[in-house]
Amino acid sequence: MVQTSRQLFLQHQAQTSDFPLLLEIERAEGVYMYGPDGRRYLDLISGIGVSNVGHRHPRVLEAIRNQLDKYLHLMVYGELVQVIPAELAHALVETLPPPLESVYFTNSGAEAIEGALKIAKRHTGRTELISCLNAYHGSTHGALSITGSESFKNSYRPLLPDVRHLRHNDFSDLALITERTAAVIIETVQGEAGVRIPGPYYLPALRRRCREVGALLILDEIQCGYGRTGSFWAFEQFGIEPDILVCAKGMGGGMPIGAFISSTEIMSGLKTDPILGHCTTFGGHPVSCAAALATLRVIQDENLVAGVAAKAARFRAQLQHPAIRAVRGCGLLMAVEFESFQVLKLIIDHALAHEGILTDWFLFCDNSLRLAPPLIITDEQIDEACAALLRAISEVIN
Template sequence: MTQLGDYFHQNLAQTSDSPIGLEISRAEGSWLVAADGRRYLDFIAGIGVSALGHGNAEVLEAIAAQARRHLHVMVYGEYVIESQVMLARRLVELLPRPLERVYFTNSGAEAIECALKVARKFTGRAGFVAFDGAYHGDTMGALALAGNRAMREPFGALPGPVTHLPFDDVRALDKIDSTIAAVIVEPVQAEGGVRIPETGFIRALRERCDRAGAMLIFDEVLTGFGRTGKMFALEHFGVVPDIVVMAKALGGGLPLGALCSRNEVLATLSHDPPLGHITTFGGHPLSCAAGLASVNVIVRDGLCERAATTGKTIVRRLIAMRAPEIAAVRGLGMIVGIEFHDASLAHRFVAATLVRGVIVNWTLNADNVVRLAPVLTITSDDVNFAMSAMDKALDEIRR
């Protein structure tokens, strides 16, 4: 282990008992290069952040140009900052009406917190509904929505009340009533095991929220910006939520979150009291400049359509392996889940794939499912490399 690796274990707070511990020297395209010179194919795109791959030239130039102008100048929302305004404008162009106003945050979890506050203030109600298997972040309010009880319980009483319903079960939606401020749902449950709901469930959810007077919040933190083969996953279902939450790929590799809603909904933040939700670094000029460049490349280069085609290829090739260890393969665009018959097989597969130079990971709320989420610009050669590595990893774990 290098001296830097020693400092990593001695001085940096750890988030697991066994971190991967790769010492990354540089990254380019779909690849990470470790300090020992080994190359690793990033088949999870930094958990969905690096949609264009690492080191996209147009994003880097946008960052450099903004850095030459100015960095932080005032808390978000007080000055007219070109990169903030133009990114908000671009997002509104890409989202369906009546979603027309954007609030920027630092991260997805902060955007979730803001959405919960807005829903309570706008409706005058207290309750929330989330779903089993859900993941919306790790701040206290977001954690209260988590569909995995084991993630919630160690932290004691969490904000609420929150009712958890079965995911993709239309019959359970009757529980949404006049006490509920908002229902929050992922159009694809990524940490829940890449679970893709039926269109009928999402449409019934929209109808039930309308009847109950509850707001519908879509968490598109991972599914946004081409990941599912559409710019936003909501396009697959023909439903417009009241609030869309975005992050991860939004910032082009830099920290950025946002929520988008109707004018009258987000206007509640500006009065009674004013400054009802403020953030010092949310919508940082560098992040917004990078995000605008990234979004424009995704649209210009047809990366949504490319994600749809490449994702189908990955699913088809995984199924063709006919591995007895795999119970199911499912995907929507370039978010793919490999469900193993038990968690130990999934964990061994992740380790065996890493040894062969490909980074994948299992999901928080379904640790028998391995998630794939490669960069949207991945080449066919890189896909072939990943498929070969995974095929060999399957051979190893069955020995």
């Protein structure tokens, strides 16, 4: 008896919840995904912030094919000179202020967080790590340790010791940062908390406090970087610069890659005492780096960042309904708030089943609808999406 893909998925792939979407996708292109029956789905979440240039962008595919004709994996990270990873590192540095000039490539955002935490402790000689409540930084043990939700952590203790949490955007908590603190890690714009944007003075005050006590400031732009918020890096909008920057998700055009970036001085700590202070077999994989370099060039050459504000405003103008309590956003990272998770889940399910619209909620704000479409989304596609969402809301509420 031949088993279906759905049966194989449920029987042999480890599950992360009791209610997976179970949406089978055969192909994807641009802002759309297609099922085996040809049904089209409009992707409003970009694979959770990954497909910033859309699915299967032609230039990303071309870069992947070109690299496939040369070589795949050759050696563990940092030993051989490979043209594409070197060019990607240079291209990234050109988007950043000095002294952010040294790039370490990883396989994922969580792995990049791990590297950033290690190098902060190595450089400062301190152990305390501080993050924000309702922050999400990944699921590996170190990243989970600094995630700001006890319910996500309790089943996996013991985790890293010496971790403290600040209330996001609360100036009084900055006093918790002391000479014991190795680093403060914060999402420039909080994602899984439901798109929480810091006030205009908060991040500069945090930056000053870190300098006063000699703590490093790590900005997690895994979700909010690469043009999503209306500037290439979100921190550009807040008048600060990090000591360490972490990126991933939208970086690879659909391929797995992440990075942590800092000064040569800070990153040099990985070379001695011990050597190979941080090592990875597949980090900086040439195919992923080729896709990432093409993604960066697409964002720059097609000037995608310049259109983000107008597209976000178009969503806001149309998403008007008595059931919508608030719309929060920074560029094309938006949260549409409803009364409860129960109401929102009905809307999400109806939009998917009847309108062909793929959306989601946030881990730590489950009454808010996630909107993070590919940056290439057109005005017509925004209108299509908003009309479909409003029909779904009205159908559920009525």
